[in-house]
Amino acid sequence: MSKSKINKKLGFRLGFLIALFFLFFIGPFFLPHEPFETNISQAFLPPSSQHIFGTDNLGRCIFCRIIAGGKISVFTSLAVMTLSSVIGSILGIIAGYYGGIWDKIISDIITVFQAFPSFVLAIAIAGILGQSIKNAIIALCAVYWITYAKLSRSLVQQIRSDNYIKAAWLCGAPPTSIFFKYILPSIIGSLFITVVLDIGSVILSMAGLSFLGLGAVRPTAEWGAVISESRNFMQQAPWIIGFNGLALFLVVIGFNLFGEAMDEKINCK
Template sequence: MAALDPQLDIAWESVEPRSRHRALRRFLRNKLSIVGAVIVMFLVLMAVFAPVLAPYPPLATHFSEAFKPPSATHLLGTDELGRDLLSRIIYGSRGSLGAGVLIVFVGVGIGVPIGLISGFYGGLLDEIIMRLVDAALAFPPLVLALAIAWILGPSLIHAVMAIGAVTIPQFARITRGQVLSIRSREFVEAARCLGASPWRIMLRHILLNSATPIIVVATLNIGTAILSVASLSFLGLGPPPPSPNWGSMLEDGSQYLNLAPWISFFPGLAIFLAVLGFSTLGDGLRDVFDPK
């Protein structure tokens, strides 16, 4: 029986160094993944060191400086109130990145346990949970998030709750599919024969071996979540002004596209780079975790 233990305790620490090197080489061969990782790291550092990097206070207004184009004084120009766009974009990265990560945490923290329990126990419980998940997935995600955010009211936390609630069914279904393909594997049956409790089997043997697609989808969903938060903010359901937020900045600049297009262009560029970074990073992680 003792010979079965190495097969039962599958964890990241058990991965051979040679396998880790191969995974790293696969990631480095994907040039777009490296670009994505660099973009994500740049955005994270920008959010962390925003007080150091921002040349001006993000809420400071100077009406005499309104609608100034990009220059040496204001690298990205100013908005209709004379606020420095670069400073607002730097501070706006905090809310956008933080919201994206929190949304994924909500989806993973609630959806994964639901899918794990549903797939492991099966039967009537699985049928009830999956029919509820199917009903939630029948609604267009952004429309459902918009309805929830409208009911809760304009706020960054409410936007996170609304979009996070929409991502729960997706993670529940992905996790359930992984559990169904793993729960009948030999090492799971061996754990049952050795007297492992159902919770130990679920958490130690099934969940760890289901982590790969969950991690990849979670990384991809951060970019989607940032875009969704920007969409709600553009519609006035994000953090109220004057808080710097990429979506609300995009909406403010849409009124002055002919006069000052840079007010919308640079926040839109920031959203584009964030989504591109997390999407390409997710593709790279998928290559790393692919057993083939």
């Protein structure tokens, strides 16, 4: 694919994500209804001109709750990705760069964490810590850092043995220069793409924890929590679960498509 086509694709997908960000972070200031205001007389209203996505069992506007909840879903997943990628990458880089005892200790910790199915581990940690968004973030970080530790470790190990790194060492480059000039620029692209591609999965995991009652606390409009609450009314008011699911789908697909376009852009010479 030509560079201009890749740039166009990346621009379009980035534009879509920026639009979503504006919608979730600035939108709440311009909502037609208060997302947490209940009005039983307006419960289970189907989509109409007054409530474009209808209302839920307590008469709250679903559109307003999706916009308000989007900020929480996106913010929490970005927090998980930032924390887990930074912690995982630092540990992976230390293991890959220094090797020896550091590599053994960090690899053993990774092996222990990998021994558990990832979502089961997140549920266990969130369950022990108690229901809150903060604890759900900690639980998901405990699962997602492994990906970045493994990835950065293998990337650093691979690059360290490249001839241009050996040549740099022979030219007198100190370890800090070798790391910041040669190794970091070579791995940052792959790590960034993985982060972007994982955001969708983290949003789903966060929704999963909230669905199980281990994430957002009522009346927070986090999408997973809303889906969990509304599953009892699926027959009666399918629009509640449908529009929340659609919002989740659009954001996940938006991040995945952006990650894919970034991958093409970075790996295109």
